[in-house]
Each structure stands twice: as structure tokens, then as C-alpha cells.
Amino acid sequence: MKILRYQADRRTLGVIGAWYALMAYAWIASPTGFWPNAALVAMLCMGAFQGAVATHNAVHCPVFVARWMNNLWQVVLTLTYGHPVSSYVPGHNLSHHRHTETRRDVMRTDKARFRWHLLNLLFFTASLSTSILGAEARYARYAIGRHPRWARQLALESVVMLAVVVALFALDWRNALLYVVIPWQYAAWGIVTINLLQHDGCDPASPWNHSRNFVGPVVNWLAFNNGFHGVHHLKSTLHWSLAPEAHRRLLAPHIDPRLDEPSLIAYALRTFVLPGGRRNFDGTPRPVRDPGPDEDWITDDGPIPATSVTSIRMALLRDAAA
Numbered sequence: 001m002k003i004l005r006y007q008a009d010r011r012t013l014g015v016i017g018a019w020y021a022l023m024a025y026a027w028i029a030s031p032t033g034f035w036p037n038a039a040l041v042a043m044l045c046m047g048a049f050q051g052a053v054a055t056h057n058a059v060h061c062p063v064f065v066a067r068w069m070n071n072l073w074q075v076v077l078t079l080t081y082g083h084p085v086s087s088y089v090p091g092h093n094l095s096h097h098r099h100t101e102t103r104r105d106v107m108r109t110d111k112a113r114f115r116w117h118l119l120n121l122l123f124f125t126a127s128l129s130t131s132i133l134g135a136e137a138r139y140a141r142y143a144i145g146r147h148p149r150w151a152r153q154l155a156l157e158s159v160v161m162l163a164v165v166v167a168l169f170a171l172d173w174r175n176a177l178l179y180v181v182i183p184w185q186y187a188a189w190g191i192v193t194i195n196l197l198q199h200d201g202c203d204p205a206s207p208w209n210h211s212r213n214f215v216g217p218v219v220n221w222l223a224f225n226n227g228f229h230g231v232h233h234l235k236s237t238l239h240w241s242l243a244p245e246a247h248r249r250l251l252a253p254h255i256d257p258r259l260d261e262p263s264l265i266a267y268a269l270r271t272f273v274l275p276g277g278r279r280n281f282d283g284t285p286r287p288v289r290d291p292g293p294d295e296d297w298i299t300d301d302g303p304i305p306a307t308s309v310t311s312i313r314m315a316l317l318r319d320a321a322a
Helices: 007-031 034-060 067-081 085-097 117-143 147-171 173-199 217-221 229-234 239-253 264-273 308-322
Strands: none
Touching: 007 034, 007 067, 007 308, 034 067, 034 085, 034 147, 034 173, 067 147, 067 173, 085 147, 117 147, 117 173, 117 229, 147 173, 173 264, 217 239, 229 239
């Protein structure tokens, strides 16, 4: 009997399983020295971020054949990522993907408004938290009667996460803070902040140049090929294991080559640390802009309108594949 839709997700299961095993080891060993704790927390932060990436992948392309297993997997990921997986859908799938970099995108990069770009890297997630959480709450109220299956799954994930947090703090508040809450916060920061690296200074109106790609092998092994972000926006339900080949075949021949970054670290140093600062992908200065108020998108969860930029991208993608 087939269990996984794609066998490549054995890596996903292994990474998430390793995070749980490491967290259990840290909890049981409870080292007292600074450096052992720092090493454990750093590894748990990285694993929690990978859990956030796995969350992103799961809400676009389910891992298991059976629905009940996908529902259970979302609970497992909730405890890795530190946020109900179902709540990722409104702000990411329905807001960011449908309305990339517009006022209906709650994660648009115009909201990064510090003139010193390093501060945008550090505080981008904090600057978005109110609008993201508010949108999630509004969508949950809207969806209760319209998407009851989603609402029930969100409730399950939320109740389990709350119960686990309360139990862990009751057992040992220090361990809960070090080995669970801090990694969760890092994961939330990382999965939102990566949006700044992937879209800031790109051209959201372009069918090709709307996203920045990080094509290095190490980052893509660790992040399940999520460096290939442009083709993900073109085909959001494409399994992550197929992204490199799809990028080479469908996107790379058309995009500006400056949007294929060989190293995420080199890009981050050049953009956020070294002189030169915030720039558009073509090298021109990227000024701080007024993001304006968020526009309502909560009720716009039906089929993508035929005139949307996303549908135009998909039409061009079909033509390129023909």
C-alpha cells in the first residue's frame, strides 16, 4: 500500500523525527554549561525552521495519500514549528500567493521600512506580526461556517499545541523555554523573514522576475529545495523534489539571471551588512516606500480571477512547457 505521495518525503520525515529525538535528548540530559546548551538550542532552532519549511510544503502539496495521515502530520508539524499549521494557509496561500507584493499581501516587503536594511532583516517578522495574526483570526471567523473541515483541523492543532505547552512548562519551565519556545520563535522569524530575501526588489508584475532564487545545493538540501522560489510561485502545488528540474526547464531561460543567487549567505552579507544596502534586482536603489493599509482579501478564497497576475503567469508557463 502506498503511504507517501512522493518518496522524497522520507527525508522530510527523517528531519522532523530527528528534531523530536534531539529535543527529547536535550530535555532528558538538561546540560548546565553555556556551550552545550548553546549548541543544542542552535540545532533545535535549525530543526524547527526546517519544520516551518515542511509546514510550507505540506499546505501546498500533501505528504501522505490518506487524508487522516495528513491531518495527523499537521499536528506533528505544529509542535515542531510552534504555530498551528492550518493557520499558515490564509496568510501564505490565500494572501501572499494570490496577491504577491500588493496591498492584499500581508507579508509584502514594502512593510520593511527601516533605512538601515539590517534592521529590516532582524525586525521584518515583528513588523508583520499584528497584521498576520489579525488576518488569521478574521479568516478563522469567516471560515467556520464555510470551510468546517479546515476549522476543525485548526482547532485540533491549536488545542494540542496549547496542551503540550502547558504540560511542558509545568514539567520544567527552563527546558520548555530553552528547547521548545526559543526554537519555535526562531522558526517563525525565519519562515516569514525569508519572504524579504525572496521578493524584495523583484518585479511582482512580471511573469518571470517576481521572485529571487537561491540555487546553492547546501541551502536547498537543508530547506527542501525552497530556494527555487520563482517556480514555486508559478506552480505552487509542485512537489519540492521536482523544483530544481522545473526551475531549469521552465523559469531559468526567461528570468533575469541576476535573480538566480548562488549563495544565500553571500546575498545576505552583500545586502544587509556590506555598504550598498537595499537594491532592486537590476542594481538600482530600492527606496523605502509607504506600504499603505492592508486591503481585505479574506472573502477572496475562491478560484483565482482570470485577470490576475498569477493566472497570466500560469498561461505563460503552459506556453513555455508546450
